[in-house]
Amino acid sequence: MPVVDLAKTSLRELNMALQQLGPTTNETDWTVLNPAGEHAIAAGVDAPVTITIAGPVGYYCGGMNKQATVLVEGSAGQGVGENMMSGLIHVKGDASQSAGATGRGGLLIVEGNASARCGISMKGIDIVVKGGIGHLSAFMGQSGRLVVFGEAGEALGDSLYEARLYVRGPVAGLGADCIEKEMRDEHRQELFELIKASGEAGTVDVSEFRRYGSARKLYNFNIDNVEAY
Amino acid sequence: MTDKDWLPTTPRKSATFDDYALSEIRRAAATGIYDIRGGGSKRRLPNFDDLLLLGASMTRYPLEGYREKCGTEVTLGTRFAKKPLQLAIPITIAGMSFGSLSAQAKEALGRGASLAGTSTTTGDGGMTPEERGQSKHLVYQYLPSRYGMNPDDLRRADAIEIVIGQGAKPGGGGMLLGQKISDRVAEMRNLPKGIDQRSACRHPDWTGADDLEIKIHELREITNWEKPIYLKVGASRPYYDTALAVKSGADVVVLDGMQGGTAATQEVFIEHVGIPLLAAIRPAVQALQDLGMHRKVQLIVSGGIRNGADVAKALALGADAVAIGSAALAALGDNDPQFEAEYERLGTTAGAYDDWHEGKDPAGITTQTPELAARLDPVKAGRRLANYLKVMTLEAQTLARACGKSHLHNLEPEDLVALTIEAAAMARVPLAGTEWIPGQRF
Numbered sequence: 001m002p003v004v005d006l007a008k009t010s011l012r013e014l015n016m017a018l019q020q021l022g023p024t025t026n027e028t029d030w031t032v033l034n035p036a037g038e039h040a041i042a043a044g045v046d047a048p049v050t051i052t053i054a055g056p057v058g059y060y061c062g063g064m065n066k067q068a069t070v071l072v073e074g075s076a077g078q079g080v081g082e083n084m085m086s087g088l089i090h091v092k093g094d095a096s097q098s099a100g101a102t103g104r105g106g107l108l109i110v111e112g113n114a115s116a117r118c119g120i121s122m123k124g125i126d127i128v129v130k131g132g133i134g135h136l137s138a139f140m141g142q143s144g145r146l147v148v149f150g151e152a153g154e155a156l157g158d159s160l161y162e163a164r165l166y167v168r169g170p171v172a173g174l175g176a177d178c179i180e181k182e183m184r185d186e187h188r189q190e191l192f193e194l195i196k197a198s199g200e201a202g203t204v205d206v207s208e209f210r211r212y213g214s215a216r217k218l219y220n221f222n223i224d225n226v227e228a229y
Numbered sequence: 230m231t232d233k234d235w236l237p238t239t240p241r242k243s244a245t246f247d248d249y250a251l252s253e254i255r256r257a258a259a260t261g262i263y264d265i266r267g268g269g270s271k272r273r274l275p276n277f278d279d280l281l282l283l284g285a286s287m288t289r290y291p292l293e294g295y296r297e298k299c300g301t302e303v304t305l306g307t308r309f310a311k312k313p314l315q316l317a318i319p320i321t322i323a324g325m326s327f328g329s330l331s332a333q334a335k336e337a338l339g340r341g342a343s344l345a346g347t348s349t350t351t352g353d354g355g356m357t358p359e360e361r362g363q364s365k366h367l368v369y370q371y372l373p374s375r376y377g378m379n380p381d382d383l384r385r386a387d388a389i390e391i392v393i394g395q396g397a398k399p400g401g402g403g404m405l406l407g408q409k410i411s412d413r414v415a416e417m418r419n420l421p422k423g424i425d426q427r428s429a430c431r432h433p434d435w436t437g438a439d440d441l442e443i444k445i446h447e448l449r450e451i452t453n454w455e456k457p458i459y460l461k462v463g464a465s466r467p468y469y470d471t472a473l474a475v476k477s478g479a480d481v482v483v484l485d486g487m488q489g490g491t492a493a494t495q496e497v498f499i500e501h502v503g504i505p506l507l508a509a510i511r512p513a514v515q516a517l518q519d520l521g522m523h524r525k526v527q528l529i530v531s532g533g534i535r536n537g538a539d540v541a542k543a544l545a546l547g548a549d550a551v552a553i554g555s556a557a558l559a560a561l562g563d564n565d566p567q568f569e570a571e572y573e574r575l576g577t578t579a580g581a582y583d584d585w586h587e588g589k590d591p592a593g594i595t596t597q598t599p600e601l602a603a604r605l606d607p608v609k610a611g612r613r614l615a616n617y618l619k620v621m622t623l624e625a626q627t628l629a630r631a632c633g634k635s636h637l638h639n640l641e642p643e644d645l646v647a648l649t650i651e652a653a654a655m656a657r658v659p660l661a662g663t664e665w666i667p668g669q670r671f
Contacts, residue, residue, distance in 0.1 A: 015450050039443045044380050044451030059440070060447040064380040079434035079444075083378055098434040102375040104419070120433040121375060123419040140429060142419045159427060161420065219424040 002027055007034040011041065018068075021047035037077065042070050045087075059096075062089045065106060081108045084125055097134065100127045103144065109198045116153065119146045122163050128198040138163055139175065147194050149204060157212050161219075165212040166191050168204070177218045181211045253496075264496040267329075267585030267595060269397055269488045269533060269555055274505040276488070277539045279652030280645050281661060284631040292630040299626040300636035303550050305527045306388060306457020306480040309449070313480075314366055314388050314457055316550070317346025318622045319637055320540060323485075323531050323554035324370045324390060324461070326352025328414045328426075329492035329585065330558075331602035332359050333610075334594040337561050339363030340607060341614025345622075350390060350552075353428060353492075355417045356382040363611070368459065371448070373402070374428035376418040384452055388481075390459035391445070393432075393470075396489030396506070396532040398498045399463030402430035411597040438473040445478045459483050464509035464532065465502070471516040475526050483552065484513050486532025490555040492595070493586035506532040506543075508655035511642075514547030523547065537624020544625070545640035546656060560617035561610040562592045 004014045014032065021027065030051045035041055039058035042051050046066040053061070056074035066085040075093030084103040091099075094112035101117065103125025110118075110127070116134035119127050122144040132150030139155070141163030151169035158175020164187070165178075174180075191206045242248070253264060285291040292299060306313035322342045327335050329352065336359040342349040348366035355377020361367055369386030371378065383389065394400060415422040435444045445458050460474040461483035474482045486506025491499065510530055517523040530543050531552035543551050555563075564572075566579040571591035575582065585595035593604035629637050632644045646661040647653035653660040654667035 011450070012454075016453065019451075019453070040447040040450045043447050046380070059443045060434075063447050064383070064451055066380065078440065082434045083375060083380075085379055101434040102378065104379065117433065121429065123375070139433075140427065161424075218427070219421075 001029040001031070003031045003033065005033040006036065006038055006041075011038055015040070015043060018042055018045045018047070018049075018051065021045070021049055023047060025049065035074070039077070042068065045070075048087075056093065062087075065089060075112070076110075080110075081106070081125070084108065094131070095129075099129075100125050103127070107194075107197055113150065119144070119163070122146065126194055126197075128194055130198070130200070132169060135172070136175065138165055141165070145190065145194060147191065147198070147209075149200075157214070159218060160212075160214040162214065164190070166194075166209045167212065168209045171210075171212070174212065177215045178212055179215045181213045183209070183211045187211050265493050265586055266496055266499070266583040267491060267493050268499070268583040269490040270500050272500060274488060274533075275507050275649070275651045275655055276505060276533060277507060277542045279507065279648050280542050280656055280658065281648060282538070282541060282545070282628050282632060283644050283646060285633040289633040291633050292635060294627060294630055297630065298635060299630050300638075301622055301626065303527070303638070305459075305529070305550065308480045308522075308526055309454065309478065310388075310457040310480050311453070311455045312387075312457075314348060314368075316348060316366065318618065319544065319550035320345075320534075320618055320621055321347050321368075321529060321550055321552045322349035322557050323489070323552040324350035324352040324368070324392065325554055325558075326354035326492060327357045327360065328352075328354035328376075328418070328597070329595060331593060331596055331605065332357055332413075333602050333605040333607045334558075334561060335360045336363050336607040337605060337610035337614060338557060339367070340611025341557070341560070341618065342366070344611065344615035345618035347618065348387065351386075354414065355379075356385065359607075361385055363607075370461075372428075373430065373432045374418075374426075375433070376426075376428075380451055383448070383456075386456060388457040388459060389448055389452070390461050390483060391441075391448075392461045394463035394465075394485075395461065395491060396463045396485030396487050396503055397491035398494045399465040399503045400430060401494060401498050401502070402428050414597060438477050441477040457481055459529070461485060463487075463489070463502075464504050464506060467504075467509040468512035468516045471513040471528075472520060475517065475520050475522050479526060481527045481529060482513065482517075483529045483531065484509055484548075485552075486530070488533025489531055490558075505655070506530055506534075507652060510543060510546040510548055511655070511657045517547075524549065537621045537626075538628060540621055540625040541628040541637065541640055542645060544637050545644050546642060549638065556617070557614055558594055560614045561594055562605065562613070563590075563594050565592055568592055 028049045032053045035055045037058040043063035045068040048067045050069040052071045058077040060079045062070040064083045065087045067087045069088045072091045076091045076095045078096045079098045081089040082101045084106040086105045090109045095110045095114040097115040098117045099114045100108040102121045104123045108127045110129045113131035114129045114133045118133040118137040120139045122141045125144045128147045130149045135153035136155045138157045140159045142161040146165045148167045152171045154173040155175035157178030301318045303319040338349045340363045343365040350368040368388045371391045457480040459481040460479040462470045464486045487503035527549040529550045530548040534551045568591035588596045590596040593601045645658040
């Protein structure tokens with residue numbers, strides 16, 4: 001199984017090797033040593049492989065990921081898993097702002113906290129943050145699910161479309177057109193599946209979460225809603 | 230003297246509250262929404278018509294029109310990209326979205342551009358198979374909204390254009406009204422059908438030039454450092470924006486003046502934000518020259534380019550290429566008088582129709598209504614666009630030869646004079662008949 005030491009091998013060589021993997025590759029387990037906060041590690045991978053990164057990463061780790069499982073054994077910089085299409089990115093530490101931005105599929109798990117704009121413009125991605133998230137998270141979220149075990153910052157779900165948000169802790173404030181919504185059975189089931197996928201089945205109770213979504217008042221322009229625009 | 234001896238005072242309308250201003254006040258009062266429209270600025274702005282080219286006579290030697298070559302080719306992305314874009318002509322098609330335009334219109338743009346040997350550009354809303362299939366050179370726009378954004382399309386593109394802003398609305402986001410969110414548009418944009426699509430004015434995952442540099446690095450890593458990276462900015466502070474674009478690692482800077490069009494934006498934004506292209510080119514070129522990057526980072530300019538004279542003058546001011554949007558749509562058939570009766574039913578007239586967001590375009594270009602879109606034959610419309618691009622190129626060559634230039638890129642500011650003090654100051658060329666460039670020290 002390949003081990004790539006970024007202290008000895010360039011990022012370009014690593015990413016080229018990862019991006020050239022085909023769907024039936026036998027090299028399915030990769031380890032990246034000494035990431036040292038390098039940007040764009042494992043960006044643009046499109047193969048069903050597991051990439052374990054032994055330490056903290058910089059911006060855009062796993063950007064536009066398809067199929068791959070990327071395990072970050074440290075914290076991640078801005079935009080981890082941005083525009084992810086499918087696969088899994090699992091950050092063992094904290095994530096900086098814009099985690100999972102515009103993601104269209106796949107699952108992003110953050111063991112620690114995520115910063116501002118977590119899930120901004122999400123378009124189908126699922127995100128589970130076991131700590132808290134910062135302000136303006138899920139801004140303009142169009143679809144996908146965001147689960148937060150801790151607290152959420154100001155303006156959660158501002159200008160939300162159809163993304164669904166589940167937060168266990170206190171919410172500092174809801175953004176324009178974002179409201180608390182009823183938790184029905186299908187939502188409890190959906191939430192349970194996401195918690196299970198994050199490895200916390202049985203440790204976190206779905207009944208402790210509240211659901212937030214769009215009030216749909218901004219879906220078509222109306223001057224009477226002008227304060228929200 | 231009797232009352233009858235007094236002539237009534239001639240009715241006098243206010244220059245400030247003219248008919249248009251009054252109609253806008255009435256419209257706002259009645260509807261409760263600002264005017265949203267497509268297109269670019271409609272008011273008179275200093276433009277290329279305010280410049281003249283100095284044909285050769287004694288001090289310069291002209292070239293023969295039909296014998297001596299005047300090159301037109303341009304290579305874009307020579308700074309970092311492994312595969313720079315090589316175009317036959319320095320006139321490209323600006324980004325216009327599927328969603329705003331019909332699939333037929335996008336296909337026609339691709340066909341026309343390919344016939345003329347140049348590139349076309351996607352827009353907010355992703356890449357369509359029709360467009361990719363018909364475009365020999367396709368530039369993929371990377372926008373704040375990231376609709377339909379995926380790495381496969383990124384790799385299918387020939388260049389990537391990161392849109393920071395556009396000339397019609399520097400600093401503004403967008404709103405595609407629900408009428409045009411058809412099933413296909415909704416699917417591409419991950420949206421419910423029929424709702425307004427608000428789009429952000431900023432990118433979601435970077436906040437400034439330092440971050441952008443890292444973002445560009447990521448895009449290069451994902452595309453094997455092959456594709457030229459363009460950065461498109463709306464003209465407002467062109468010197469500093471160009472300098473920061475270079476700092477961020479751009480291969481190409483695209484500078485869009487305020488005459489540049491939009492699918493749908495507030496009238497007040499279109500007419501009151503940004504600066505004319507004429508005023509934007511020289512500061513941008515100055516920034517490139519100050520950084521030692523002129524001709525190394527290429528400059529594409531857009532916003533109201535109409536003919537070969539505009540092309541020649543833009544290149545003379547230091548641009549490497551131009552992009553056209555509104556003019557390309559006109560070449561396809563936008564606002565064509567053959568639809569005059571239908572334009573009148575929509576409360577307008579051919580040449581003034583700009584409610585593109587309503588999706589009722591009689592020409593079948595700015596619509597998602599199948600019956601209207603079917604009116605545009607992509608093959609014929611593509612041919613019209615190709616004809617137009619070739620005519621523009623020939624016009625520019627004709628003017629360049631008259632100035633003694635064997636390549637369009639050999640045109641220079643020295644070949645220009647200005648008709649007005651304003652144009653002389655903005656373009657930094659002398660007022661005709663003088664040696665005076667306003668604002669410059671002697």
